[in-house]
Amino acid sequence: MYQGPWVKHALNDKETIENVREGFGGYIFHHSASAFERHFNKIVEELDYDLRLIDLAEEHYRFFDCGAFAVQAPKMVSYSLDSKIKENLINIRVPINLNLNREDPELSDILDIIHASYNKIQITDFSDSVIWLK
Numbered sequence: 001m002y003q004g005p006w007v008k009h010a011l012n013d014k015e016t017i018e019n020v021r022e023g024f025g026g027y028i029f030h031h032s033a034s035a036f037e038r039h040f041n042k043i044v045e046e047l048d049y050d051l052r053l054i055d056l057a058e059e060h061y062r063f064f065d066c067g068a069f070a071v072q073a074p075k076m077v078s079y080s081l082d083s084k085i086k087e088n089l090i091n092i093r094v095p096i097n098l099n100l101n102r103e104d105p106e107l108s109d110i111l112d113i114i115h116a117s118y119n120k121i122q123i124t125d126f127s128d129s130v131i132w133l134k
Contacts, residue, residue: 033067033100036110050074051118054093067101070094071117077126094120 056064074089094117
């Protein structure tokens with residue numbers, strides 16, 4: 001259950017509370033971000049959309065900051081492999097332009113950001129791209 005932001009380095013003492021009120025402490029919204037990710041993904045799954053919100057820091061902790069998220073959706077692409085043309089769905093990710101660990105946006109704002117990222121996936125042209133396979 002989301003219970004509000006954490007106070008960075010909180011010790012639950014009087015001095016920490018006063019420092020936060022004075023603007024010297026930082027809020028961390030990871031509870032809100034994690035809860036939103038779970039709820040959003042569950043809703044789009046139940047609505048049968050091919051869309052996910054991915055926590056990039058969870059997958060690659062040393063590379064991405066906590067609160068870094070991306071929108072992921074499959075897209076049909078044609079590619080050449082061993083001189084043969086093939087078509088397949090690949091998952092495309094577009095980072096959202098907001099760190100959800102540091103900011104706690106209104107629901108309409110985050111949905112607008114997700115929508116803009118999803119639109120980038122839909123209009124992306126891979127005709128001149130090189131794809132590296134693992």
